Amino acid sequence: MDISAFSDDNFEVKDWINQTFRTAEAQENKDAFVSSTVMKLQLYVQQVNSALEETSQQVLQGLPRVMRDAKMIHQEALMLREKMQSIRHEIVQVEKATGNSMASLEKIDRIKTDLQTAKEALHEADNWTLLATDIEEVFESKSVDKIASKLVSMQQSLSILATAADYDDRKLQLEGLKNRLEAIASPQLVQAFTAGDIEQSRKLVSIFGGMERVGQLIKYYDRCQKGALCQQWRSLVEVEQDHSVPEWMNAYYDLLLNNWHKQVKWCNTVFGQATSLAEVYADVLLNLDPSLNDCIDAALKQHTQQLSFLAQLKQITKNFANNLQVAVSAQMRPSAAAEPDPALPDAIDEKFPL
Numbered sequence: 001m002d003i004s005a006f007s008d009d010n011f012e013v014k015d016w017i018n019q020t021f022r023t024a025e026a027q028e029n030k031d032a033f034v035s036s037t038v039m040k041l042q043l044y045v046q047q048v049n050s051a052l053e054e055t056s057q058q059v060l061q062g063l064p065r066v067m068r069d070a071k072m073i074h075q076e077a078l079m080l081r082e083k084m085q086s087i088r089h090e091i092v093q094v095e096k097a098t099g100n101s102m103a104s105l106e107k108i109d110r111i112k113t114d115l116q117t118a119k120e121a122l123h124e125a126d127n128w129t130l131l132a133t134d135i136e137e138v139f140e141s142k143s144v145d146k147i148a149s150k151l152v153s154m155q156q157s158l159s160i161l162a163t164a165a166d167y168d169d170r171k172l173q174l175e176g177l178k179n180r181l182e183a184i185a186s187p188q189l190v191q192a193f194t195a196g197d198i199e200q201s202r203k204l205v206s207i208f209g210g211m212e213r214v215g216q217l218i219k220y221y222d223r224c225q226k227g228a229l230c231q232q233w234r235s236l237v238e239v240e241q242d243h244s245v246p247e248w249m250n251a252y253y254d255l256l257l258n259n260w261h262k263q264v265k266w267c268n269t270v271f272g273q274a275t276s277l278a279e280v281y282a283d284v285l286l287n288l289d290p291s292l293n294d295c296i297d298a299a300l301k302q303h304t305q306q307l308s309f310l311a312q313l314k315q316i317t318k319n320f321a322n323n324l325q326v327a328v329s330a331q332m333r334p335s336a337a338a339e340p341d342p343a344l345p346d347a348i349d350e351k352f353p354l
């Protein structure tokens with residue numbers, strides 16, 4: 001007999017009885033089957049009752065122990081809560097004490113830093129005074145290296161004295177001394193740049209770089225280049241007086257292109273950059289003596305086909321501008337830092353506004 005259906009939540013007694021009595025065994029002898037089924041059910045009921053009684057007995061026996069365990073757990077929970085409150089209070093106290101300690105340490109550190117800064121400022125003020133006292137004697141030696149070394153030391157001292165009350169006066173004094181050194185070094189600068197002396201030029205770049213005056217050095221270089229290029233034009237015109245203006249221009253433009261390639265390498269070696277050579281060339285072309293305008297005006301008086309002559313000069317100049325633009329672009333392409341400087345083509349267009 002299957003009694004598993006009794007545990008079903010949707011158990012129906014009628015359905016179970018009807019299903020049980022449909023079996024072949026029930027149909028053969030209904031009375032005997034009923035008696036047998038009732039007896040089996042009674043046995044199952046007795047077994048269930050025995051199991052319930054045994055389980056109840058076990059529960060009753062274990063209940064005091066469960067109560068004791070529950071009481072102990074409750075007491076432990078209370079103790080744990082008190083312990084946590086105590087720990088929380090200790091944490092608050094530690095945080096408060098730590099905060100006060102950190103504030104004190106920060107204050108002490110600030111005081112220490114201020115004292116250290118004041119100490120360094122006093123030391124550098126003394127150092128500045130000594131350097132300023134000795135500088136005139138060093139200037140008398142005319143040694144660019146020694147003077148530059150002193151000025152670099154004064155500059156380092158000045159950077160630490162940035163908050164001093166007389167900082168501006170000291171800065172003006174230092175700038176004046178730098179100007180004096182620049183005046184002393186200017187003959188060496190002109191000689192080194194004019195001769196293309198790489199070793200001497202790099203030495204001077206290092207000296208002026210320490211004084212943060214490389215910009216001034218590049219201006220000297222630009223002036224030397226302008227002077228040399230203008231002198232080469234004068235020499236060209238004087239030596240080749242029997243040549244025509246187009247021949248002068250072709251020769252001079254070739255000279256400028258060759259100069260470009262040479263000076264780009266030289267400047268990269270000495271300055272670490274190509275400087276603004278295109279601007280130098282533009283300025284040179286605008287300040288030639290005799291000027292291109294004067295030469296062209298004189299040549300025009302000897303030509304009957306003036307428009308054709310001007311077109312020829314225009315084309316020569318455009319070819320030069322394009323060639324130089326290509327050279328500038330090629331020099332800048334590896335770094336891709338910027339577009340080529342348009343100063344030279346603009347200057348050339350001003351010369352020949354056809």
